[in-house]
Amino acid sequence: MTRTYYGLDIGGTKIELVACGDSLEVGYRRRVTTPTQDYAEFLDTVDALVRSADEELDATCDAVGVGLPGVVDRATGQQLSSNVPALTGRQVGQDLQARLQRPLHLGNDLQCFALSEAHGGAAEGYASMFGAILGTGAGGGYCIEGRLIAGYNGIAGEWGHWGVPASLLAKYELPLLDCACGLRGCLERYVSGSGLAMIHRHLGGGALEASAVVDRVRHDDSTALRALEVHRDLLGHAFASLVMALDPHVIVLGGGLSKFEPLYRDLPDAIAAHLFKGMRVPPILPPKFGDAGGARGAALLARQHGTAP
Template sequence: MHYGIDVGGTKIELGVFDSQWQRLATWREATPAADGPALLARLAAMVAVADAQGGARGTLGLGLPGVIDAGGRLVAANLPGLRELPLAASLSEHFDRPVAFDNDSRCFILSEVGPGGAAAGERYAFGAILGTGAGGGAIVEGRLLGGHGGLAGEWGHLPLSAAASERYHLPRLACGCGLHGCLERYISGPGLVTLFRHFGGEAERAETWYAAWQAGDPAAELAHRCHVDLIGEALANVTKLLAPAAIVIGGGLSTLPEVVAELPAALGRHLFPGVAMPRVVASRLGAASGVRGAAMLGAGACV
């Protein structure tokens, strides 16, 4: 058996998978985000339950938010209890088996190039998460791209271009990472709400924007056009750097088929003629993809 755990700011999800990466069981528990030792103890308890239920010890992989630096510490994540802990050493103290861990966005694309994924079998692929944040991960020559300092794939922290800022009269907003003008502030779910307000709309959630857009609200339509254009420009930059054969869109906004359908054209507008276009597709595995990718990571699949 193979266990994958997705550790979020509010919930922990553990999935149990067989050798064909079919899910056998899953459950969730609340995340004690501010208390590192309590969080590690909860993870260990969940794994112990999985072992007892399956009658064997499974391999283990963790998907974590934020950036994991070269020293094995968590950076820019909404898990304050883990930020000061050396993860590799701390995890080895709590589990009686090897533990693989990585950014949750990398776990996502690892799953999507696996069996049944939206980019199954691709050796060059990029996973773009559009949810509460905007994370990413890359597969290059069939392997996860980590990079120096663990920053590879963080497309959400590329800067808003001067041309886009001028085109839509957008201010440079402060980002939680400490920088200003990061794309995440404009292209994530909360970012879309920010755009809607910028153009004169009123909303607290992306669902409110969507209802207004469906009703033909001019501010909602302008926010949509700006949003898709910004994503297209960012993914064009990713394409110039990594040349993926497929870009898989995940996160809550990937469930809006109209948004995903417009991205290939938006991407193409920011590429020069003759460039091989990647196919842009929505995640086939949805919210389960990150958990499965963590399990695959723990088993050493495609790494």
């Protein structure tokens, strides 16, 4: 009997639902905008997205996997999410379970992306991999032999909340920015897609989104090219720190910036500049399942845990 698993990837910009069978081939996909400020609207949106999939597929799935942004307080079950503030302080898993009335399995959205790419994705066959998201925020997940390493607090891979060195902030005269996580100077504020746009504005440009900076780079705009240069150096430092901390055999990029092809050409040198002599930079690869493969990873999470909550 063929089973159906839904995977939900909750991001700071969009919510994506995919439906997969046991082979994890995606047979259905739909995206909607994420309600980031209103929790009731968020629950309604997820509920409607799942019910719509049921109707269009004329079936009810066997289990749902959900990749949530941020971290869960394991003592209270409450969520902390800088990219979707409406979730912070809420028991999201419990509330979604009450709404959907079916087996539900929660994971971190970034870790789900890594899990997907480690199973049949760009990192298939590598002994270890790091999936690094560069989207609205910055974070990722770490897998060894295809097994997700979540860590003691379940936050392994949250490199976006490491701090930017004061020396790099001073080098480029960048401000020390507050982060919604409660810390200051988090890498996420500088190396994510929104971080690239911030750097462009800081240099006198007017881009509100990373895509606008990339478009201007393609037209040889000097401010955009300088913003990309600064961003590349900061990202090179961040990934060099990943290499020294985890030494993954491959890094797979996700998020909107993963579509920018020059990254794969230029990042190795930018990383090497922050490593000591003799260290090799691992391959930097684009994702096989697109910039938002976390939904497939969430479906894989549901399949791995079976149909019992």
